[in-house]
Amino acid sequence: MFMTFNFNKMFFLFILFFSVMISISSNSWFGCWIGLEINLLSFIPLISNNKNILMSEASLKYFLVQSLASINLLFCILLKMSLLKNFEMNFFISILMNSSLLMKMGSAPFHLWFPNIIEGLMWFNSFILMTWQKITPMILLMYYFNKTFLIIIIIMNSIIGALGGLNQTSLRKLMAFSSINNLSWMISAIMISENLWILYFSLYSFLISIMCLLFSMMNMFFINQLFFININYLIKLMFLINFLSLGGLPPFIGFFSKWIIINFLMNNNLILLNFVLIMMSLILLFFYIRIIYSSFMFNYLKLKWIKIKIKNNLINYLNYFSFFSLFSMIISTFFYL
Template identity: 35%
Template structure:
């Protein structure tokens, strides 16, 4: 962050966190909407940290998209209130619940309304990209878990997000776009269980954050923004970043695999076999470009076993990622049984 304006940045971060907490602690559609708007007002100035023209353009696009989805959300909430005379009522009107669902999917950047996300993220600093792909999804996902209808629509959006995020990332050379499309794919996995068991969605979301924190920090500090930079010589321990990338891909026995396994077991128990196969197909496609990144890092074998200086901060997170089979698996059995 720009140290010259650090006090104001700290204020904006607090406003952003307060807005999300406002939405999470509410059971009232109007106050949830207010929390989302407060969060937006805190996040927009953070997108312009370096003051570049491309960042200003990205923040304007983000503002327009979020305002559009918020407008649909508050309009639909008002319509529901006019029918039921209550802000707390469950969504028993299919058309109204579909409109709220679409506005939340637009906020999240899920397929088929993901078109705005890559054009914004390609011009962002890595720290702001991390906030956008993790923290900014928390409140809309919570609101999505309150829906009590449109199960088939959410399942279709989950499949489309997983497949679209995987396919679109195949020909990308910008690492920020690859991470963005993979987050769309992971969003599909999070949404699979949002109506059945929201605690599993939270479990997947936390695991995604645990993997993303060290991965994005290492990429931003050592590797740069483009795939060809992966073959340049650095002082970074490549085996660590390869393990994080493969964990994001969902290879056993890493943490990302455990996240997917717990959802797959639940889907199979509910006898949603075709849905499970489609989700696995999306993961297999994404595995191709994750393995491509890992292979490019493995080419630098002469730097593979150097001990880096900046990895000490993330030792606990990386250890959890490596040892997840022994740590997380007992937790999985507790959840499923």
């Protein structure tokens, strides 16, 4: 499993789940802010560890960044309540509030804390930070966003997420920059429809969970471990399917939600935005394929003293689902035509 569960961890995970429910079901901005604060205070004990300096450092950085974003959000809420009829100030408040929420989810240009903190976490905590911790800020962003500002943020996320992962040797940092790139697609989905965002986020969380589970079971944190460890070719095939699906290569399941977003953006005449998203996804696919190609082709026989075989039916079923989604994509294409 990702981590050894005990009562304390389960308790904080429950509070983490409960805090998101508070924020998304609240009918006031103060209720949303309280839910965010509970979320912060419940996630810190999950990632902190006195025996690991990197995890302690990551928890401190996370606390400082999230506290700063919360202060900005609270300031925006108070400002909005006091200057409700001033339309000129509303534009400034919307940008400031959007910036606070984008900082909370690790979006560019407020992304510098995100890869550094993930580098100090275990795979389970990284999975929570890349998926569950983005739910509340993104839903709050749906309530009050500035379209022009978000289009600029989408382009920045797409470019930084693609170019930032090119020279990374750490798998956690690589997944962090991949998350930043996927965030551009999620924000695009927010601008289109809430149901589309739910679809994209669900598929992204599913693929990320498989990748983090595989890396956790094999205790992998760096790319060169894929070359030095004697891995079964079926496991390498699982990596191939999930990496290509995460990059959005057709006809894998990860392309399905991106395909819908591309169609909506084309219908709304956002052709330049569509072009940037597609081109940056190609760069993302480039370094995914580079990892897979290297792990398949490099053969260090003298160095492979560790042999790994995964006997877990759940992993096999999840990967078979990703693989057989090829056929559903092909069928859906015919229906679309």
